[in-house]
Amino acid sequence: MNWIVQNLWLVPALPLLAAGLTALAKQPARRLAASLAIGSMVLAFFLSCAAFALTLRDPSARFTHNFDWFVLGETVLKLGWVLDPLTAAMLVMITFVGALIFIFSIGYMAHDGNFTRFFCFLSLFAAAMLGLVIANSLLLLFMCWEVVGFASYILIGFWFHKPSAAAAAKKAFITTRIGDVFFFLGILWLYAETGTLLFYDGGNGCLEQSALAKLVGQSTVIGMAVSTAIALLIFCGAIGKSGQVPLHVWLPDAMEGPTPVSALIHAATMVAAGVFLVARVYPLMEAVPASNMVFPAFNTVAAAMGHPNAPKELMNDTNVTALGKELGFRDGQGKTKPRPVKQGVTTALQAVTWIGAITALFAALVAVAQTDVKRILAYSTVSQLGFMFMGLGVGGVAVGMFHLLTHAFFKALLFLGAGSVIHGCHEEQDIRRMGGLRKFMPVTFATYAVGMMALSGVPLFFSGFWSKDEILHAAALWSPSKWPFLLGLCAAFLTACYMTRQMWFVFFAPRSSRGDETHSETPDESEPPHVGCYENNVPHENPPVMTLPLGILAACAVLLSVFGTPVWPWFHDYLSGHAAHPKASIEVSTLLVMMLSAVIALGGIALGWRFYSRRGPKTAEDPDPLEQKFPNAFATLRGKFFIDELYEMSVIRWNAACARACRWLDEAVWDNVVRAVSLLALGFSWVNKLLDDFVVNFGFDQGCRGLRLGAWLLSLWQNGQAQRYLRVIGLALTIGALFFIWGCK
């Protein structure tokens, strides 16, 4: 049974292998690169399904596999991987969506000269992301986290010849780094306190009972428990990666990358890594001080996520009451009593909730006024990530994670749809210059509409409705404050509005009115005028390699709703580790919130539709109707609340001044010091060389020269010819004879 647990590392290793092989391939091999990437992804998908099946059998089980990484004296640094419902669900989602996006990329990147490099990077990203998901060590998770960030950097800057893309890549990398510094501090602190970074290690892991008890027992500045401080630091990393409010600025700019990258990395998977991280360290987030620790946290920590070795009797007797309450509640006996408030409303979770709620509303507001098709989706992603954090904060792991999974599918669908539109319109991204595309791209239109309705939360048949509803419901019952609930409602309303606006602009706006005016007067309506994005020829529907993934994703966006309805909260039960069972009845509050969110979503769509179909701009240059009504507010929204400008004025200017000072110091001071030292060394070596040549070695060198000359002269005789030797002998004889004769006289 444990084959898949032992070999779970294969899931990230396969895409990594594909990336390596592609990188080593001798010349750009398009077919090889694409088939390696997709093949590895599909294989990883099957492995993930096997892992998923294993967790399905017993959702409460958690399998870990740890190994020593290296040994430093007494200290053993361990890494490992973990298989639990959270991991399995993420694995299946990433490999499935990833494989579809890879397939889509074949069509989207078909004309790109760097096709091979693209697939190499995508595979690298997938490997790191899967590694992040299976990691059982905060350290391993952090390493993968950084590789993921790096992959995001090289993919945003994939078209690095565009200055804007290069700048966006840099911005993304540096902004997320700010969060990562705090994340890293959190890791160090956690290691210093608990001495381990393994999440689950048979009772010794840092998310398990003994370590948590130790962490909550100590307090640090302003009376915070150490666990809270560490959780907040780790959450800072999640803020950076998931584009939450103070650090959200990089995510919209990241849309400079190719659209499949936006779909995979900046919508479906990587940006959700922050949410996943919070879900992974949830026991730390909800750990409450020891004094009132009647194991509300333990309810989730050990019983739900229950390690096989977790003490059973503890689970039983401490949770009987809580469980009984919950069951009674489910049967509708506790009518008036509010749902037993999650006692894990800790400072950390409150921070998560507030940041999420503010981000959700803020990004939804900004999205209303954007005109770039991908930028709207980017702000929508930021907003939905805010929803996920809110869900984590108010409702627990399952609430946030369900929205993460449904969002991954429909947002990938929307981005791929946007990619399809952009591709079909010859790289046009401005929604004001599109229009009427539903006739030209029927498949894209249909699937995009599904995605849009899922995102807006159209009731009953779309997954987004159920996941968002679950978040709103939990927020409505959140004890500390009702504001997150209201913020969430506003954000949901705005979501429906801006998606309708986008739909109208892209697919419904009158076609002939788009583009530049010189051609817009063409009277003949039947002939496609050469305007806007139809400069060269009419927009075309894309080949099946691009539309097929759209169709599959659209189907998933609808089908996923089955798993999260309040009637049969399968996903919730699966993640929290008990067997799924349909509920006999639904609470009144659930119904109320459901109806409220349905009204909100439909109202948003209706308002947007009425507003734009009546007063929508006739040409691309016409101002937006909202702009006519509220020029100041609209300018603020279009300027994204001028957050970028604020950062530009404050942090970046200061940083640039600092950098300039450093540069001046470097060039004027340190460089000259180095140069002086090197000149000194050069002078010494010259003196040394002269001494050597003319004093120390002079006599010896002369001797060598003389010896060589003599040897050369002697060697002239020895030319190997017998007669030369004979001649020498003859000459010597003659001379000898002459001497003899002379001597005799």
Add this chain to the structure above:
Amino acid sequence: MTPLHYYLLLSALLFSIGLAGALARRNAIMVLIGVELMLNAANLNFIAFWRFSPNAEALQGVMFVLFSIAIAAAEAAVGLALIIAIYRHYKTANLDEADSMKG
């Protein structure tokens, strides 16, 4: 009786011819012939000095020459064998081309 210096002159002439041949000719066989001539000039000297010696009955000169001729025969055999070996190796008997032992 022919005077001694006639023999010596003949012997010197023979030696010179042999030396000239050994130095000037390029063919190894001709060089060998020159060497043989010089050897025979020495033999002639032996015989001449023996004939004119005061004690001719001792046959010392004849003995020397006999040994010398025998050794010369052996030397010629060895020399020819060497020349054949050289010829086989270099495909020529020209001494100028057999110079692989130069320093």
